[in-house]
Amino acid sequence: MTPETTNQITRLEAFFYGGLAVTILLGLWMAIVADVEVFQTYITTEDGVLESFTSFMLFVTFALCVTRMVKLRASRSGWFLATTGLIAFLMFFGAGEEISWGQRVFGWETGETFQQMNRQGETNLHNLEINGVNINKVIFGQGLTLFLILYYLVLPQLYMRKPRFAAFFDRLYVPVPKVHHGLTTLAAGLIITSVASSKRGELNEVWLGCMFFMTVYRPQNCLKIYKP
16 A cells, blocks of 8 residues: 555545444334334435435535546546546436436426336436336346446455556546445445345435445545546
């Protein structure tokens, strides 16, 4: 580990971990022991507390990326703008999808195409069903799970052990997760999966929304790729 590479837990990360632990434990308690109806009707409902907070954290991450692009554009290569711009796009897309692009907030109707192809009659892509294929399950379920394993568990280990590999990702300005980012994400995923509720995914999403922010805000290679 060099002075420019760190896996230490910052105060902000400790704050998020504490808050997320309380949120998940409270959600598990409500879903398993207490009032399942309240959990599914108010806590994990569409545009409910968890979904809205997840969207908010994704949007904050988007804003962080845009801010960095503006501040560092003159001192970085085109790869920085490409990578950071891609992350910004994905975060903005995720934030919009999470709340169906504000459909229920602003009260506008779902278009005819989405009414026919969207399993929930909403204006979003992740609930589409095309030729019997559930897009949410394939792309945002299986695909996202594979990405999380590679990005949060495999990448941090390779980055620390393979100098050439690390240099390659630094050159592309890819924020590399810290080791504890991956371990806590794995632990949270395993715990939440044990909940026998169709709405347990909302707990996973709020965790990932915060984790994406923490990863982009202070990655393992933060001083190498974001240092002024």
